[in-house]
Amino acid sequence: MNNKTIAKMAGVSLSTVSKIINNYSDVSEETRNRVLEIMRKTGYTPAPSLKKSNLIVVIFAGKQNVDFTHPFFNAVLNSFKKQIGSLGYDLLFLTNTKTDGEENDYLLRCLSYQVAGCVIISGQEIEPSIDALDQSDIPCLGVDIKLTGKNSGYIMSDNYKLTSKVVEHFYLMGYRDLGYIGSSTSSNISNIRESGYRDAMDALGLTIHPEWFVNGTDFFEQSGYHAMKKILQAEKLPRAIFAASDLIAIGAMRAIEEHNLKVPEDIAIIGCDDIEACKYTKPTLTTMRQNKEKLGVLSALMLYDLINNQASTSSFVVEPELVVRNSCGNQNGSYGVYSS
Structure with a gap:
């Protein structure tokens, strides 16, 4: 030919x-x-x-x-x-x-x-x-x-390990009732993060409540907002939520505020990516940093x-880093005692 x-x-x-x-x-x-x-x-x-x-x-x-x-x-x-x-x-x-x-x-x-x-x-x-x-x-x-x-080759953050660090931080801060907001189930990254999150919870003996695990349609604010609205309809609410992206977390925080609840007093939030907006949310957003540069x-x-x-x-897999701000526990990172 x-x-x-x-x-x-x-x-x-x-x-x-x-x-x-x-x-x-x-x-x-x-x-x-x-x-x-x-x-x-x-x-x-x-x-x-x-x-x-x-x-x-x-x-x-x-x-x-x-x-x-x-x-x-x-x-x-x-x-x-x-x-x-x-x-x-x-x-x-x-x-x-x-x-x-x-x-x-x-x-x-x-x-x-x-x-x-x-x-x-x-x-x-x-x-x-x-x-x-x-x-x-x-x-x-x-x-x-x-x-x-x-x-071909590829590069990514360690999305499985990333979620283990989130669960570990929640656990050390005293949170036991944990939820998760992901993107669409067609997103491989979101699925890996949810799988790692569930496995880390299992390893610590934490109960998984299906009604607190909701997938949206994408990684943007509106998706997080509507997913959190669904979680807030549950008879019992989680004490902490991990969102698969910072934008999802920001949307979830808005839904929580509209429900007359406070972050982190009523529900703590951790996001993922460490976008610039995390420094300016109220409260500032604790997140898993992926080194974008x-x-x-x-x-x-x-x-x-x-x-x-x-x-x-x-x-190549890039190691993620937890950035502690105000949406989950104390900004100085001191570990608290569990309270329901």
């Missing part, structure tokens, strides 16, 4: 195929799509002798994706952008919206642009086409999403090594 064969199958000239591979603009969209579709179906990858661009594709993966409005991933991406830019690369963002209702084919689009590599940021309901990109020859680096391809820099360096064949498939 070569460019000439693809040209014959598509009924176009060899120069047209070359233009499409090298992302020239003077080719109609219809012709471009027809040629790329044939390449996809035949599994044809352009010859490695073709010059790659200096473009790094950024993909917010998932049918319900996390995007620029999310302060955690926005901070990671800013750090990534600075580091990858200093290494001589530019960023290209691919949308995940198809007007014809068809699923994205990220691999074909990346082949079209002859990208140097991809950074894939986790969302919810990860699209099957992400797997095809991961398993291709294009170097890919996942952020909060495990990639397994021969030219480190995640961004490491992502860029790891992807650079994959692109330049300086590393095989690689993965």
Whole structure:
């Protein structure tokens, strides 16, 4: 299989195929799509002798994706952008919206642009086409999403250990009646955090009350607000809640306040991510810090090594850190005595 064969199958000239591979603009969209579709179906990858661009594709993966409005991933991406830019690369963002209702084919689009590599940021309901990109020859680096391809790697916080630290802190502060607010059950990160939270509670012999474990629709405030409203309908209320993101925690705090209860006097809250807003909530939000700047820099360096064949498939897990503020116990971190 070569460019000439693809040209014959598509009924176009060899120069047209070359233009499409090298992302020239003077080719109609219809012709471009027809040629790329044939390449996809035949599994044809352009010859490695073709010059790659200096473009790094950024993909917010998932049918319900996390995007620029999310302060955690926005901070990671800013750090990534600075580091990858200093290494001589530019960023290209691919949308995940198809007007014809068809699923994205990220691999074909990346082949079209002859990208140097991809950074894939986790969302919810990860699209099957992400797997095809991961398993291709294009170097890919996942952020909060495990990639397994021969030219892929990933980086994430230790989401399982993270929740053990939360339960440990609650326990040391005297809280025993614990609840959890997660994102959608389609979110792998939220599911890992809930699993770790439940296992840590089991290890300490704490009772799990199903009515205090509620999943929302995403990692944003409104989801946390409505999930907390549901928990507040229970006959007995939890004394502490872990939220799978700071934005969920902020929404939950608003629901608690509307219920004429106080944080942490009535219900303590711990969030996750340590976004800037945590310092300005009332009370300030205790949270599990994920080092956003480190995640961004490491992502860029790891992807650079994959692109330049300086590393095989690689993965790295960043240690989370508890940041104690006022929404859970005393700000100085002194441990209290349990009271129901």
